[in-house]
Amino acid sequence: xxxxxxxxxxxxxVSILLSTLPLIFINVMVLVVLYxxxxxxxxxxxxxxxxxxxxxxxxxxxxxxxxxxxxxxxxPTKADKLLFRMAPFIAFIGTYVVYAxxxxxxxxxxxxxxxxxxxxxxxxxxxxxGILMAGWASNNKWSLFGGIRSAAQMISYEIPTxxxxxxxxxxxxxxxxxxxxxxxxxxxxxxxxxGGPLPWAQKLMLMPFTLITFLILFVASIAExxxxxxxxxxxxxxxxxxxxTEYSGMRFAMFYLSEYANLFTVSAVVVxxxxxxxxxxxxxxxxxxxxxxxxxxxxxxxxxxxxxxxRWTLPRLRVDQLMxxxxxxLTPWLFVCILAVGLILVI
Amino acid sequence: xxxxxxxxxxxxxxxxxxxxxxKITIRHLFTRSATVQYPTIKKxxxxxxxxxxxxxxxxxxxxxLCSIACxxxxxxxxxxxxxxxxxxxMTSKNTRKRLYISCFDIDIAKCCYCGLCxxxxxxxxxxxxxxxxFADFNRQSFIYSFSIMTxxxxxxxxxxxxxxxxxxxxxxxxx
Numbered sequence: 001x002x003x004x005x006x007x008x009x010x011x012x013x014v015s016i017l018l019s020t021l022p023l024i025f026i027n028v029m030v031l032v033v034l035y036x037x038x039x040x041x042x043x044x045x046x047x048x049x050x051x052x053x054x055x056x057x058x059x060x061x062x063x064x065x066x067x068x069x070x071x072x073x074x075x076p077t078k079a080d081k082l083l084f085r086m087a088p089f090i091a092f093i094g095t096y097v098v099y100a101x102x103x104x105x106x107x108x109x110x111x112x113x114x115x116x117x118x119x120x121x122x123x124x125x126x127x128x129x130g131i132l133m134a135g136w137a138s139n140n141k142w143s144l145f146g147g148i149r150s151a152a153q154m155i156s157y158e159i160p161t162x163x164x165x166x167x168x169x170x171x172x173x174x175x176x177x178x179x180x181x182x183x184x185x186x187x188x189x190x191x192x193x194x195g196g197p198l199p200w201a202q203k204l205m206l207m208p209f210t211l212i213t214f215l216i217l218f219v220a221s222i223a224e225x226x227x228x229x230x231x232x233x234x235x236x237x238x239x240x241x242x243x244x245t246e247y248s249g250m251r252f253a254m255f256y257l258s259e260y261a262n263l264f265t266v267s268a269v270v271v272x273x274x275x276x277x278x279x280x281x282x283x284x285x286x287x288x289x290x291x292x293x294x295x296x297x298x299x300x301x302x303x304x305x306x307x308x309x310x311r312w313t314l315p316r317l318r319v320d321q322l323m324x325x326x327x328x329x330l331t332p333w334l335f336v337c338i339l340a341v342g343l344i345l346v347i
Numbered sequence: 348x349x350x351x352x353x354x355x356x357x358x359x360x361x362x363x364x365x366x367x368x369x370k371i372t373i374r375h376l377f378t379r380s381a382t383v384q385y386p387t388i389k390k391x392x393x394x395x396x397x398x399x400x401x402x403x404x405x406x407x408x409x410x411x412l413c414s415i416a417c418x419x420x421x422x423x424x425x426x427x428x429x430x431x432x433x434x435x436x437m438t439s440k441n442t443r444k445r446l447y448i449s450c451f452d453i454d455i456a457k458c459c460y461c462g463l464c465x466x467x468x469x470x471x472x473x474x475x476x477x478x479x480x481f482a483d484f485n486r487q488s489f490i491y492s493f494s495i496m497t498x499x500x501x502x503x504x505x506x507x508x509x510x511x512x513x514x515x516x517x518x519x520x521x522x
Contacts, residue, residue, distance in 0.1 A: 044372045048382045309376075313368040329358060 022099035022110065030260045034061040037308050044312045068256070071249035076139055079246065083137035087130050088247065088254035094126025095258040098265050103178045105278050105292035116177035117165045120269060121158060124224065127258070128154045134255070138246040146245075149232050149319055156323060157223040157230075160330040164217035167210070167334070167341050168273045171196050181277030188281040193274040205344045209337045214274045216330050216337075218303070221266035223326070225259065227307055229314040230322060267303035268296070275299055392477055397460045399478040400453055402493040406438045406472035409446035413464035413473050421457035422464060425450035427504045430511040438470045448494050449501045455481070456489040 035058060042049035050057030075084055100110035101119050113119060128151050135147015169175055171192055172183045184190050186197065193214045195203035223230040247255060271277060276299075278292030286295075317325065383390050392398075409426040426446040429435055435444040465474055483489065496504075 040376065043380060044376050046375055046378060046381050048380045048384075051384065309369060309372060310365075313372045314365065328354075 018110065019100075021108075022096070022102075026096065026099070026257070026261045026264075029264055030257055031061040031065070033260050033263060033304055034064065036305065040305065040308050041312050044309070065253065068249060068253040071252075073249045073251065074246070076246050079139045080137040083133045084246075085251075087134035087137060088251045088258075089130075090133065091127050091130030092254050092258040092261075094123060094128075094130060095261045095265060097123045097126070098269075099261075101177055102265070102268050103181050103272055103277050104296050105289050106178075106182070107289045108293070109178050112176065112178055114174075114176050117169060117175045117180070117273075120177075121162050121165065124161075125154070125158060127262070130258075134247070140245055143245045146232075150226060152319075153226070153230060153232065153322055153326075154224055156326040157220045157330075160216055160220035160326065160334055161224060163331065163334040163338065164213050164220065165273065167213045167337055168192055170338070170341055170345060171198075171206070171210075177272050177277075181272055181279060184276040185279040187279075187283040188276075190279075191274065191276040191281075202344055202347075206341060209340050209344075210274070212333060213337050213341075214270070216334055217274070218270055220326075220330060221270060222307060222310065223322070225262040225266055227263065228311040229317050231316060232319055232322065263304055263307060264300060267300040267307070270303055271296065271299040392479070396477055397462045397475045399455065399476050399481055400458060400464070400491075401474060401476050402451060402453070403472040403474075404448060404451060404493045404495055405436075406440075406470040407448050407451065407493075408438060408442065408444050408470060409448050410469060412467035412469070416463045416467050418461060418463060419457045419459050421454040423450060423452040423454075424448065427501070428508055429504070430507050433507070438472075440470050442470070447496060447501075447504045449496050449504070451493040453491045453493065454489060455491050456486065 038049045038060070039057070050060040053059040053063050075081060098120055101113065101116040103109045131150045131154075132147045135143045135145075135150070138144070168180060172180045174180060174183075180192075183197065184192055188194070190197040193210055195206040195210055198206065226232075276295075278296040280287040280291060280295050409424060411424050411426075414420075414422040414424050425448075427449050429445055429447055435447070438444055460475070462475055465471075
């Protein structure tokens, strides 16, 4: 970052440039993830997806985006116009802002604030407001249901997310995501999922608890982004399209974009906290600032693939089962983990 | 089992079944897909499949049995009796043909592909082929005319029949 700053002396231009980098990354990444999802989903179901647009359908996501761009923008007559228009953008802002604190590499992080992990959870709740607004302003009872269920789900799954982050913070001692990643530098044995760079005895005792915490964080993150099996808000067969029903064209594209960007975000968060972020699993082979970006994106992409895999394996959870899982399974186990990790770290 | 036992059992059982499900889907990820890329590759259809009808008009004796059997009335047959001096030829089953077929229209859009017209035919001249790609833009093009008589031949046959009938009635009226 400082390197680019010395290149162009103007502070404003530098900050604009650095803040649009994640936007370009999101756009490219969403196209790749869209293509991956449709192909992986198709092959899991023993069929092939698009084969005609481009070789084996590689141009299909671009065709999808072009189609959404040129659609008519329909606003229902009795809809609350201001809220209806604002909702997709608020949802996207909530997703985009989190990219400011993701450590893509040792030299690039949008904003190296000391409260990175806390900021993640806080700014991630912006999306809840966006979805509630969309559900309410659509003047459609099914959208309202979708919006309310989504708000309930996202709020109740933020607690396991925050508690899991607390466990990582206890081990590393810092909320700054760049410091957490540096703490795990030095090879696969130093990753927090295997206990972190601590002496042998502590590591062995910590390992089951960090494994459980990792699993719980992963499950809670899937619920945060409304992916199957937790996709009741957009339950395609029950609520028409949930809070998305009345949206068309570019506004729908915003929701769509923010869903896929969110997919990558939560994978990236899980990877930075537990799996070593941009550090290479081999000690210094293939490590360095540019290799950092490669490792980060590869690891996050693996978790995106796992989420796609889960989507096509599991049926949807009912709303009361959803609440049961969050409040009565994830949260108590996390309390036990916090207690255990605290004791182990003290001894 | 106590309720706390049920609680723990549920958690581990659900995790275990999720893993089993994921094993199955990942196995399917690497199996060959069942899709057939249709216009470039066409799958072979069974030998006795019932698709578009065809009529071998040289064998048709104009008995109207197929038209009567059709449940949706899509076959229209109009015949002209031939006079004893004309020779229409033999069918493949070695019977004499006695009727000119002036009109044999099948409205293939109405046809329900039941195959009921195939069985009554004495000469097996109407049968179902394996052609299934005959979509078209124009409704009129779905009326298939199998008759090969031109308008002049039809008027000539009708005139001949009229002349013969007149001669027969004239003969009857003679004392």
